[in-house]
Amino acid sequence: MIDKYRDLQIKLTPQRLAILGFLENNRSHPSAEDIYRAVLKQFPTMSFATVYNTLEALKSKGNVQELKIDPGKKRYDPDISRHHHLICMKCKNIVDIFKDFDISLSEDLTSGFDIIGNSIEFYGICRSCGSRK
Amino acid sequence: MIDKYRDLQIKLTPQRLAILGFLENNRSHPSAEDIYRAVLKQFPTMSFATVYNTLEALKSKGNVQELKIDPGKKRYDPDISRHHHLICMKCKNIVDIFKDFDISLSEDLTSGFDIIGNSIEFYGICRSCGSRK
C-alpha cells in the first residue's frame, strides 16, 4: 500500500493513506464531505482541512481529478485515465463512460487559445430515479 | 425591448428588464455577481436576491442556461442555442464554440440511464494569459 504511493512524492501520513485507501478503486466520484465522513471512522480527529490539503496535493501530482459536474460542490475522481461522465440530473450519481470521441478543434475555432484538453458530460436520469416516477 | 420578452410569461419589471438588457447579446458568460454589479449602476438598490430570483425565473423558462464550468460559482449563458465552451484555465474566460460533434452513446454504455443531453468543454490557455508567461 505504501509502496504503491511512494512515487507520489508526498509524505505518506496515516491520514493520507486512509484517504488514498478510500479513493482506491472508488467509482463513486465522492465529494470532500463523502471522503471526510468515510475517513472519520478510522480517524475521529480528522478535519476537513486535511481532506482538502490532501486532495490538493494529489491533484497537483495529477493523481486525482476534480470534477466540476456538480454545481455547488466539487467531486473527485481517482481514475485519471481518459474517460467521460454521465450524471443523473436528479440524484447526481455519476457513472464513467469509456469511449473515445473525436472532438478536436480546428485552428480557426480556438480563438487563439492553446488547447490543453476537453471533457464531455452526458446528462440523463438514472434507472432508479426514472422508476421512482 | 418589452415586446421582445413578453413571451417569457414573467412579469417584466424595470429590474428584470435591466438584467435582460445586460444579458442580451452578452458573450461574457457572467456570474451572478457580474450581473449584480452591472445592474447596480441603474438600480442602486438592487439586491442579490433579485438577481438570483430573476435568473431562476429565466432558467426555468429555458431562457438562460447555467454553466457548471467554473468551480465555486455558477455562470450564466443567455445563448441557449446548442454550442460548447472553451475555458481559460488561468483567467476563467469562456468563449463559445459553434461546431457539431457526433457523440451519441450506444445503448450498452448508458448504464440504464435515460440520456437527455450532453455538453463538451475545452480547456486551455487564452492568448493574453499565455503571453503573460
Place this chain on the structure above:
DNA sequence: GCAATTGACAGTAATGATTCTAACATGATA
C-alpha cells in the same frame, strides 16, 4: 373604483462548501 390576492422587491439571516490561520506534532536531517 375598491378590497383582496399575487408577485416582486430589498434587506438580512442562514447555510454549505471551501480556504485560511495559528498552534502544535511529527519526521527527517545535520
Place this chain on the structure above:
DNA sequence: TATCATGTTAGAATCATTACTGTCAATTGC
C-alpha cells in the same frame, strides 16, 4: 539532540447561494 520543514488540527473567516421577512405595486374579481 537541535533544527527545520511539513502535516495535522480546530476553529475562524470567506464566498456563493438560498431562504426568510416585511413592504409595496400591480392585477383581479366584485
